[in-house]
Amino acid sequence: MRAWANSHRVLREALDTLAMEQPELRQWTIAFEYELPRERGRRPDVVLLTHDRVLVLEFKDHPRPSRVEQTAHIDQVAAYARDLQHYHAASHHLAVLPVLVYAHRPGLQEERGEVIVLGPDRLKSHLTSFVAASSPQFDHMAWLNADYAPLPTLVSAARRLFEHEPLPAIRRAQSAGIEQTVAALIDAARTAHEQGEHHLALVTGVPGAGKTLVGLQFVYARTVKEGEGERDAVFLSGNGPLVSVLQHALENKVFVQGVHDFLKQYGAHRDRLPEEHIWVYDEAQRAWDAQQVLEKRGHATSEPEDFLRLGAQMTGWAMLVGLIGEGQEIYIGEEGGLAGWNTALQNSEKPWTLHAPEKITHLFSHATSVIPNNALDLTVSLRSHLAEDLYLWVHALLAGEDERARHLITRIQAQGFEVYLTRDLEIAKEYVRTRYKGAEDKRYGLLASSKASNLKQVGLDAWNLGVKAYNAGPWFNNPPLDPKSCCQLTRLASEFVCQGLELDFPIVCWGTDLKWTGQDWQSPTPRTPAAGKRVPENPHRLRVNSYRVLLTRGRDGMILYVPAQTALDQTYSYLQALDLPELPSRSEIWQDRVLETT
Structure with a gap:
């Protein structure tokens, strides 16, 4: 008052x-x-x-x-x-x-x-x-009295869709081609259905470009508009936290399911067939290879082959939509990327028609026919509002391209996306709490690599204070004052928990698992795994991709918190040299107050 x-x-x-x-x-x-x-x-x-x-x-x-x-x-x-x-x-x-x-x-x-x-x-x-x-x-x-149509978060957009509310007409989503992508998938599904064929459609996009939203809208359109009330499409993801968050938000476990549970039930030549003829597979480039499936499910059939074999068994027709993220393979067994899908096409008993952007069609020599369609390539980031260059900046940062990174950070800031640097976690917390005070729908939280063991020294333990997959729903969805909410700034979400999801202003806590040496990025040599455990093909690439995920979660901006540890001094100096604005330290704030008092 x-x-x-x-x-x-x-x-x-x-x-x-x-x-x-x-x-x-x-x-x-x-x-x-x-x-x-x-x-x-x-x-x-x-x-x-x-x-x-x-x-x-x-x-x-x-x-x-x-x-x-x-x-x-x-x-x-x-x-x-x-x-x-x-x-x-x-x-x-x-x-x-x-x-x-x-x-x-x-x-x-x-x-x-x-x-x-x-x-x-x-x-x-x-x-x-x-x-x-x-x-x-x-x-x-x-x-x-004019309309105000903010860019919805993935969770709020999904909630509106499945409550049969129209999404707001967002200029940015329209310019990014979301509507054209969904329309292209609807046309391909209609052709597959009417002609009794098997179709594989691949949608590519940078992080935050709306691939998951495209998949959800497509499932919604087929179920509500095209299917005349019948459920013939399902959204599948190997990202357990994403499934948990969406199911928690929708209070529904039918339209969004875990891909591994789905394949346990219907894959590997099982007698049961699913009700749905259309399967939307989120992050399909991360599909498990045969060795990983053997370790986890007991049979040596890769997930791409499992899906195409299942499609061949379906009565009449089938369609698989693969949503392809770029540079986000972070688990062992995901490193095969798109090549695994071409191999599956080669081994399939039925002919498959491929729909894909021109830039990847050359990778699929074993498709029966190929229909190039660049409407299936999403190149504009929706997650970060106006920061269309965010993904390019993260790529330059992780590639050690310092001049390009400096140029891009200027453009990003001019577009309204804030990136701050600090060595004081409490200062970072003070900023986000002050900025979003009273904003019920805004979300901020702590993100960190699962391998950032150095954070234990500053009171953050990625394992003991980490959000588990089954708790991701409350962490992302619950209001700021709820003890389980991310806004409490007490629990960390790793790259495995936050992939495919978003926060308005994350605090990314840097680990010693990715350090700048003065010339390039370096990650530790992984320890020899226990007997029977698998060695990653390229562990450094998995580390870099983990940070690529962490650095592309923000909608309004992010804070990079680099602990004041000697092992990270060069990393902090490198980030400083990229012209990132720094939040003031507590000592600087104290000096300001002394001067004001004087």
Whole structure:
């Protein structure tokens, strides 16, 4: 109540005299506590509609905010303005400007990127520049009533789909080709059904491009629209945490199932056949090879061969959709990649028609026929909102391409995606808690490599404090104050738990399992496995891919936490040299407070 009263007081002091001096200002509109639809808890304090632009004002009562708090406040109001610019239907052609006002810091006026930071006595002079009657004023009531369509998380999108709600028409999803990809799969399924054929469709995409959403929409479309009420499609994943999270969110275990359980029941020449004729296999490039299946299920048939044999047994027709992530093989037995599918086609008893992007069709010499279709290649990251270059930056970072990484981080930050560096975990926690205070639907949490044994020294144990697959649902879905929620910042999610899922602002905890040597990245030589255990073909590639997964989970941004350990000094220096902004340390914050007190 006090904060609201202070913002009201500051606005009256600024606007009363300004309205008398320039009557044109009386045509402006003030919206207090403008709630962003579908985003519970996200409310800019004030949206001020002038004659030709939108001002987003966020008021803070802090008389002496720490540098971390101020950074979080600045990023908060910048994100409000960015989201209104891109997701509010009536704002696409207007300038949307963020303003941060500290009610108890008179004399303050500075620019922090695109954000203007003001004290209460400077607001009037700042607003004066926006008073003009020379151009026609846009329709304020139409703006207030316009649709706001935020980019849904994977979980919220799945929940809407299976509650038979239409997904919002998101410009970014449309430009990324999601609709065309789903339409291409529907056409291929219809052809397979009508002609009694066997079809394999492969959808490729960078992390966060919406492959899983495509699979879920396709299953939904076949079940609700195409199948006339019959269930003829199922979404399968070898990613146990993803299955757990989606089943937890949907309160349904029929449409989303674990691929290994599915093949245990129907694979390996078993007599039972599934009800569904269409199987969507998420992360199909990670399908187990024959040796891994032998170790885990007792028969030497690779998962690609198991699926195609099952398809050959189906009455009439079958279709398999493989969703292919790039550079995300992180388990032993997944390193065969797409080659395993070509081998399965060679050994199949039935002819298979392949639908795939042109860039991978040359890998499938044993398909009976090939239909190239570039609508099946998703190249734009949806997860990270506007950071289309995030995946390219992560690739450059992990390839040691420092010049390219520096160039790309500048572009990413300009697009509204924040990446911070710190050696102080408590500072990282303070930032995310401050930034998302009161935002019920926002999720932030700790991510770390499963091999980061050094984190035990800073109180984080990837094994004892790690989220198990069966607990992933509550960790990702439960509200921030729930003890099981990721927002409690007490339990780590490894690459195995977070793959295919997302957080708004993860804290990625760096381990000594991937260190910068001054020339390149190095990972430890794995210990000799116990008798009967398998040695990875390329353990370093699995480590690099693990960090590729961890670094591509964020939607708004991420913090890279590199513990203050001698073994990671070179890694920290390398990340510093890539021009990543650093969160201030506690000693710097203490010095600021001493100077203010003095």
